[in-house]
Amino acid sequence: MSLAVAFDNIEKQFGPVRVLHGVSFDLAPGRIYGLIGENGAGKSTLMKILAGYERPSGGTVSIDGVVKAFTTSRDAEAAGIVLIHQELNLADHLSIVQNMFLGHERRRGLFLDEPAMREAARTRLADVGLHKHPDTRVRDLIVAEKQLVEIAKAMLRDARLLIMDEPTATLTPAETQRLFALMARLKEDGVTIVYISHKLDEVERVTDEVIVMRDGRFVTRGLTAETTRQQMANLMVGREVSDMFPDKPVLADETRVAFKVDNAYVPGWAQNVSFSVRAGEVFGFAGLVGAGRTELFEALIGLRPRTAGRIELDGENINPRNPRAAMEHGITYLSEDRKGRGLHVDMALKDNLTMMTLERYAHPLLDAQAERDALKKAVGDFGIRTGNLASRARMLSGGNQQKLALAKFLHPDPRVIVLDEPTRGVDVGAKRDIYFLIHALAAEGRAVIVISSELIELIGLCHRVAVMRGGQLVATLGPGHLTEERLIAHATGTH
Ligand SMILES: Nc1ncnc2c1ncn2[C@@H]1O[C@H](COP(=O)(O)OP(=O)(O)OP(=O)(O)O)[C@@H](O)[C@H]1O
Ligand SMILES: [Mg+2]
Missing domain, CATH: 3.40.50.300 (P-loop containing nucleotide triphosphate hydrolases)
Structure with a gap:
């Protein structure tokens, strides 16, 4: 045997x-x-x-x-x-x-x-x-x-x-x-x-x-x-790894709401979900598989139907019909399913990176050199390990694909960033890099929403964490209340 x-x-x-x-x-x-x-x-x-x-x-x-x-x-x-x-x-x-x-x-x-x-x-x-x-x-x-x-x-x-x-x-x-x-x-x-x-x-x-x-x-x-x-x-x-989580950035203006959702309803997935995220805030979403977190955000950016709810971006009512429209408003969503919706694995790294911002490189012919320069910069900024800049996304290791997906979705320079399982399959060193990056994005005044199944990650990263259970937002925990026990209790309904 x-x-x-x-x-x-x-x-x-x-x-x-x-x-x-x-x-x-x-x-x-x-x-x-x-x-x-x-x-x-x-x-x-x-x-x-x-x-x-x-x-x-x-x-x-x-x-x-x-x-x-x-x-x-x-x-x-x-x-x-x-x-x-x-x-x-x-x-x-x-x-x-x-x-x-x-x-x-x-x-x-x-x-x-x-x-x-x-x-x-x-x-x-x-x-x-x-x-x-x-x-x-x-x-x-x-x-x-x-x-x-x-x-x-x-x-x-x-x-x-x-x-x-x-x-x-x-x-x-x-x-x-x-x-x-x-x-x-x-x-x-x-x-x-x-x-x-x-x-x-x-x-x-x-x-x-x-x-x-x-x-x-x-x-x-x-x-x-x-x-x-x-x-x-x-x-x-190969060296000492220290302090995984940086200090949480201080909000410039505690009262400035960047992204607000009222009574969102996603058939089969979410009912009556309301929350608001402030500029400069890292806001987490916890919950069990099937709690409706991913589906809620897919609906908010127009990837699946939403039958009710109001979305405000910097106080202005918006209603994006598809991810591109959401992106034009300044909201980007990095899918947890990087192979299905995040990356085009059979395309070159540079084409993946610039896909959502092609207009920047077309005047009117595509400026391939500028695209290559952008890729070089992203590879450096995100620590993407590749032996060959001309390779396809498929040839990157799992964690490096994740870093490329992050680079791609942040390339349009969004105001509201939704990251669904941003460190899935990422090694400790790179995880720490991503945590620092998330905090840097927030410190620049963006609203960052992190959906994660790793409670330690949510606790270490986020100012506040909302918990979803069975399609409803059942609790929002802030400073002083963010513990694994509490998050689990709300997620499972045993508190
Ligand atoms: N088909 C391929 N063509 C070219 N390079 C490849 C191919 N498959 C893997 N590589 C390269 O081989 C190296 C090792 O990749 P591998 O997937 O084995 O890493 P890993 O240890 O599993 O990483 P991870 O933790 O991210 O999954 C990477 O640099 C990757 O880009
Ligand atoms: Mg691997």
Whole structure:
């Protein structure tokens, strides 16, 4: 049942860019390993090699002492190695059950055995805590639900080695808890697990051992019980990481409201939501998955229907019909679904950056040099790590895609900024950079709204935090009242 892995001097190059430089380490069977490292360190690439999605440019992978060169993920799956992708990989137009069995359909005679597939899907969905009918289209799921489908799908494959690439990035504490219980069961069954995460508190909780990578190299490993979170952060970054949160900026004028929403109503998602955000304020939104936060803001910028409500920007009534109109008013919304709505992953970095502000670069012909200069500046300002400025967004590591999305949405220079899960998948060092950036934006007098599932982040960043539950804004907590316990109590309705 158990399975041991040895990486020996693994190299990987994408064209001229070397991303893995002779990585060697091994994994003993039946343990849970935390694989940590900064954005772009090479974690996902190394695991894709193990799971047959990429081929190494040099070096070997051995499984139970035998050198294996998987050419497809199917080969690796046949050997019991299953990867849950960081960037969700589902076919949107297919149903949950079709996605789960894609390429592994069960048949009875000539026909698909749909009842059997549906039944198996239902069991696995229950295991991960997703209570949706297996025939629901994936397109109709929210990001966290898609993540749970990915996990349930992997569970069908009877893995002996399971690689989870940031599986909890979109999950809330309750779902994360359930996932950890599932991991404990798998471990008891002898499954080896590689757990990649930037949430170091989770790495501390669930792993037996941590392995640190930096700049495409293996740095060190150690027992989790003997490594503090601070040590993990320092090892990842290669220096001392201090004070994650800057001091909250002082509001220039406590009474100046920049953005006001009255009685917003979003069919199926939000009722009677009212709040106001002052100029220079960082205003948070907490809540469980499905509480309606994302849908509320999608409706406010015209991405989905809103049947009632009044929006005021600097005292002026506005009614944006689509995101572009919202942006012209000076409101920008960075989606939590960066692959679906944030970035065009098959386009070049520079085209992503300037897409929303093309008029600045067209006089009337596109000034490609100015676009390239803007990209160079953004890469510097946001610390985007890329070996090649001409590459496509798809080639950036997950965290670096997030930084590019931020750069893109802030490029139009908005007055009201809504950031939905702005640090999802971002490493500790870059997280701190984003926190400082958010405070700098607020200090310039903008209103910044942060939707986040990380309570520590909301508490550290925001002046006030609104809590949504079941489509209603149930509480707004300000200075002196911002604690994890209170936020959880309001979010779950147990206060
Ligand atoms: N197909 C590709 N073409 C070119 N470069 C690539 C490709 N895939 C990955 N890279 C580069 O390889 C490096 C390592 O990326 P990888 O995705 O392995 O990082 P990671 O450690 O998983 O980071 P993160 O924490 O952000 O997910 C990055 O610099 C990335 O830009
Ligand atoms: Mg990755």
